[in-house]
Structure formats: C-alpha cells, structure tokens
Amino acid sequence: RILILDFGSQYTQLIARRVREIGVYCEIRPFDATPEEVREYAPSGIILAGGPESVTEMGSPRAPAGLFELGVPVLGICYGMQTMAEELGGRVAGSDKREFGYAQVRVTAESDLLHGISDHVTDAGERLLDVWMSHGDQVVETPEGFEVLAATDSAPVAAMQNPSHRLYGVQFHPEVTHTLQGQRILSQFVLDICGCEALWTPAEIVEDAIQQIRDKVGSDKVLLGLSGGVDSSVTAALLHRAIGDQLTCVFVDNGLLRLNEGKQVMDMFARNMGVNVIHHNAEDRFLSRLEGVQDPEEKRRLIGNTFIEVFDEEAATITDVDWLAQGTIYPDVVESAQSRSGKATVIKSHHNVGGLPETMKLKLVEPLRELFKDEVRKIGLELGLPYDMVYRHPFPGPGLGVRILGEVRKNYADMLREADAIFLEELHRYDWYHHTSQAFAVFLPVKSVGVVGDARRYEYVIALRAVETLDFMTARWAHLPYELLETVSSRIINEIPGISRVTYDVSSKPPATIEWE
Ligand code: XMP
Numbered sequence: 001r002i003l004i005l006d007f008g009s010q011y012t013q014l015i016a017r018r019v020r021e022i023g024v025y026c027e028i029r030p031f032d033a034t035p036e037e038v039r040e041y042a043p044s045g046i047i048l049a050g051g052p053e054s055v056t057e058m059g060s061p062r063a064p065a066g067l068f069e070l071g072v073p074v075l076g077i078c079y080g081m082q083t084m085a086e087e088l089g090g091r092v093a094g095s096d097k098r099e100f101g102y103a104q105v106r107v108t109a110e111s112d113l114l115h116g117i118s119d120h121v122t123d124a125g126e127r128l129l130d131v132w133m134s135h136g137d138q139v140v141e142t143p144e145g146f147e148v149l150a151a152t153d154s155a156p157v158a159a160m161q162n163p164s165h166r167l168y169g170v171q172f173h174p175e176v177t178h179t180l181q182g183q184r185i186l187s188q189f190v191l192d193i194c195g196c197e198a199l200w201t202p203a204e205i206v207e208d209a210i211q212q213i214r215d216k217v218g219s220d221k222v223l224l225g226l227s228g229g230v231d232s233s234v235t236a237a238l239l240h241r242a243i244g245d246q247l248t249c250v251f252v253d254n255g256l257l258r259l260n261e262g263k264q265v266m267d268m269f270a271r272n273m274g275v276n277v278i279h280h281n282a283e284d285r286f287l288s289r290l291e292g293v294q295d296p297e298e299k300r301r302l303i304g305n306t307f308i309e310v311f312d313e314e315a316a317t318i319t320d321v322d323w324l325a326q327g328t329i330y331p332d333v334v335e336s337a338q339s340r341s342g343k344a345t346v347i348k349s350h351h352n353v354g355g356l357p358e359t360m361k362l363k364l365v366e367p368l369r370e371l372f373k374d375e376v377r378k379i380g381l382e383l384g385l386p387y388d389m390v391y392r393h394p395f396p397g398p399g400l401g402v403r404i405l406g407e408v409r410k411n412y413a414d415m416l417r418e419a420d421a422i423f424l425e426e427l428h429r430y431d432w433y434h435h436t437s438q439a440f441a442v443f444l445p446v447k448s449v450g451v452v453g454d455a456r457r458y459e460y461v462i463a464l465r466a467v468e469t470l471d472f473m474t475a476r477w478a479h480l481p482y483e484l485l486e487t488v489s490s491r492i493i494n495e496i497p498g499i500s501r502v503t504y505d506v507s508s509k510p511p512a513t514i515e516w517e
Contacts, residue, residue, distance in 0.1 A: 002043055216365055447460060464502060
C-alpha cells in the first residue's frame with residue numbers, strides 16, 4: 001500500500017483516487033505525520049503531493065524526518081519534488097517564468113518512472129510528453145546522486161531521479177487527465193518501482209469490509225439511518241451481507257422526500273433484500289415544526305433536530321443496540337481532518353444535518369470510511385444494488401425543505417414533488433439524467449399571471465435547475481436540449497394544478513450555489 005503525504009494541494013485526493021484506480025490501496029496523511037506514524041503504516045511507497053506554499057520561505061512545510069532514508073521509494077509531485085530537492089541538498093528558486101497549464105516536457109534520460117512513455121517523438125528521436133504544470137518555484141539544482149530526467153524550456157528540472165535510492169520527482173501533475181500519460185507514470189511508480197500488486201478490486205473491497213465488520217461488531221446489534229441516498233444504501237447492503245438480521249435500519253419520512261421515495265426504499269431493502277427496515281412517517285411532525293419559518297438556516301436546523309428526535313425515539317424501541325452505523329466516506333474524513341500544525345489544509349464547510357445526541361452512547365461503525373465515492377458506487381453494484389440507485393444524483397438532507405423558498409407548506413411540497421418527478425422522468429427518457437450531476441425543481445411561492453380558457457389566473461412558478469460538476473464546489477448549468485425543456489415545461493403546467501409558469505436556471509456556481517437556499 002501507498003502513503004500520500006498532503007501539503008495542501010487541491011489535487012491530493014485526486015492522486016489517491018488514481019492510485020486506487022490502479023488497484024492499489026492508499027491513504028492520505030498530513031505532511032506533519034510523525035516518523036513513527038509513517039513507519040507504522042509500513043508503506044510500500046510514498047507520494048509527496050503538491051502544495052500552495054513556497055519551499056524558499058522560512059517555516060514552509062517539510063516531509064517527516066528520516067523519510068528519504070526509510071529505503072521506501074518516494075515520488076515527489078510539484079511541491080513534493082521541490083521539498084525533496086531542498087531537503088536533500090539541491091536548490092529551489094522562485095522563477096520569473098511561472099508555468100500554469102499545458103506544457104511540453106522533453107525526456108532527457110532513461111528511467112523506470114518514464115520508461116517507454118511518450119506522446120510525440122521528434123525527428124531527432126527526442127521523446128516529448130504533454131503535461132499539466134502549475135508552479136511558480138522550480139528546482140534549479142538537483143541534490144547529489146540525482147540526475148535530470150526531463151526538462152521544459154522554462155523549467156530545467158521537470159523530472160529527476162536517484163535510482164539507487166529509488167527517489168523520484170516530477171514538477172508536473174501526473175494525477176490530472178491533462179497529463180495524457182499521467183496514469184501510466186503513476187502506475188509505473190506504484191506497480192513497477194514500489195512493487196505493489198493490483199489487488200484493490202470491488203470484490204476484494206467487499207470481502208475485506210465484510211470481514212472487518214464481523215470482527216468489529218461480533219454478534220452485537222447495529223442501527224442505521226437509511227435515507228435512500230447512495231452512501232447509506234450501500235452501507236445498508238454491505239452490513240446486511242455481513243451481519244444479516246443483526247442490522248436494523250430506520251427510514252424517516254420527513255414529508256420532504258421525492259415522489260414515492262418511501263415506497264421505493266421499502267421495496268428494495270425490506271421486500272427484495274429482506275433487510276429489517278422501520279419506516280417512520282413523520283410528515284406531520286416535520287411540517288408543523290416548519291410552520292411560519294422563513295429563514296433557510298433555521299429550516300435546516302429544525303429539520304435536522306426533528307430528524308434526530310424521531311430517529312432517537314425509534315432507536316429507543318429497539319433493545320440491546322450497541323452500534324450506530326454511518327455512511328461516512330473518505331472525502332468526509334479527509335476534509336474534516338486538520339494537520340497538526342493547522343497549516344496547508346483546505347477545510348470544506350459541511351452541510352451535515354447534524355450529529356446524533358451523545359446520550360445514545362452507541363459505538364460507531366463506518367464501513368465506507370476508507371472509500372471514495374466512485375469506489376462506493378462500484379461496491380454497490382458488486383453487492384447487487386441496481387445501477388440507477390447507485391448512480392443517482394445527490395439529494396440534500398433537508399430535501400424539498402430547501403427547494404421551497406421561504407415557508408414550507410404541504411400543498412407546496414406536493415406540487416414540487418410532482419414537478420420534480422416529471423423533470424427526472426423526462427431526463428431519463430431523453431437519456432440526459434446521467435449526463436447531469438444534479439437536477440431538480442424549485443418551488444417559488446410567487447404568483448405570476450397565466451391565461452386558462454378566457455380567464456386570467458395567478459399561479460405559482462417552478463424553476464428547473466440542472467448542473468454539471470465534478471466536485472460540487474463549482475458547477476456549470478447543463479445545456480439541456482430545448483425539446484426536453486419544452487416537454488417538461490408543458491407537462492408541469494398541464495399536469496399540476498396551481499402552476500402556470502416554468503423557468504430554467506442558467507446560473508453557474510460561483511457566484512450562484514447549486515441549491516436555491
Ligand atoms: P450548494 O447549494 O451549496 O450545494 O452549491 C452543493 C451540494 O450540497 C448539497 N446541499 C446540501 N446537502 N444538506 C445536505 O445534505 C444541506 O443542507 C445542503 N445544502 C446543499 C446540494 O444539493 C449540492 O449537492
């Protein structure tokens with residue numbers, strides 16, 4: 001397995017995903033992990049990731065002491081290569097020629113890292129690679145024992161190696177797809193240089209997770225809040241495979257779910273798979289709490305607290321439960337982990353519904369804690385969950401509660417649910433659902449004029465939103481075909497009494513957000 005040390009680059013998680021795609025397990029730790037932690041992890045190879053700081057500045061982050069003397073292969077990427085060069089006696093300097101984006105690298109020496117790799121070969125027989133660069137500083141002198149492997153016109157050391165110590169550095173980013181041969185370069189490092197085997201496959205992950213769950217919970221009972229989302233559904237399927245009837249799921253219907261969501265969850269998990277699921281319909285309680293509440297954050301808080309209250313009551317009816325299962329996935333863990341020095345880590349603020357009360361005194365089991373979303377999906381398929389369930393769009397915890405602007409009322413929720421169902425149904429029918437990352441309808445409690453027969457009618461507005469995004473931090477509005485939008489619009493206006501106008505949201509994030517509240 002591979003250890004990745006994070007110096008705060010936005011690309012660190014991408015490196016981890018790439019390594020796992022190669023079929024090798026890896027974990028991310030902060031750059032200031034102690035030497036003991038590193039030894040304890042017993043990596044077959046170490047990758048030093050990029051970072052936003054400059055090694056030429058005092059107090060900028062360094063690799064853990066003794067890292068280069070462990071006898072384990074190390075690959076430094078961008079900042080990782082610069083700190084390697086600096087720590088081993090080379091020299092790094094700020095450059096007046098900063099390089100951002102596409103660059104062409106000339107391979108100048110033979111190495112295991114870049115062996116047999118090229119995008120173009122010049123008439124003179126020189127190998128060229130198309131790569132993605134993003135740096136200000138550069139290595140200007142390699143440390144003793146190192147040789148230059150590649151260069152660009154502006155960076156004299158675009159890659160370097162010390163083969164006898166198995167230390168390698170690249171200034172460019174092999175983890176991004178713009179570096180065309182990046183995956184091959186990482187693969188040569190991980191498989192050939194570090195000698196790892198590609199054993200991290202969905203079947204292996206499932207088998208390993210089942211064993212770990214059994215070892216951990218033994219014959220104890222486990223409770224899980226099932227929402228119908230990808231993470232909690234895969235958690236349920238995995239736990240059920242591992243411990244069968246020891247698992248009980250609680251599905252809380254807050255009255256703000258998509259059309260028929262409750263029935264679908266019960267059909268799939270309770271009826272088809274035989275999972276114990278308690279279906280608690282708490283629509284009235286949620287809607288009465290929300291009466292008269294306008295503020296979006298207040299609505300989120302109320303929905304979160306009411307969920308905990310209902311879940312807690314159900315939990316109290318089940319005797320002898322020791323464990324609470326949660327569908328936490330790896331990005332949640334990495335994003336909330338801070339480096340000890342508090343440096344060079346980017347923390348994303350979370351939209352979590354809220355934790356469960358401490359008084360529950362349950363131990364936590366989180367079987368997806370080490371997995372990325374794409375791995376969670378793959379093991380969902382491996383466990384027999386349907387493709388459409390495993391690849392469904394994310395749905396926020398407060399559900400339609402944040403898609404009804406202002407006060408939430410039952411008749412608004414009913415109209416919105418219908419509109420949302422029509423939109424999703426047509427996206428599937430036009431084969432556009434899986435080409436968008438998230439798509440939904442929003443209810444606007446304003447009335448605009450319409451003409452029905454000869455009469456003027458003032459009725460509500462539905463806004464449609466569909467976005468394409470990789471990480472949900474930035475997003476572009478989806479360029480849906482007019483014909484699809486036209487079908488959706490006319491169905492919503494004709495089929496849902498109370499709606500007379502449909503609009504399509506063409507704002508990107510930033511500055512707009514994905515949700516309207
Ligand atoms: P925004 O609106 O912040 O959305 O651009 C980014 C992603 O987060 C989801 N989202 C939420 N998820 N509880 C959740 O569980 C929330 O309160 C919440 N608000 C936004 C949103 O659906 C999108 O996927």
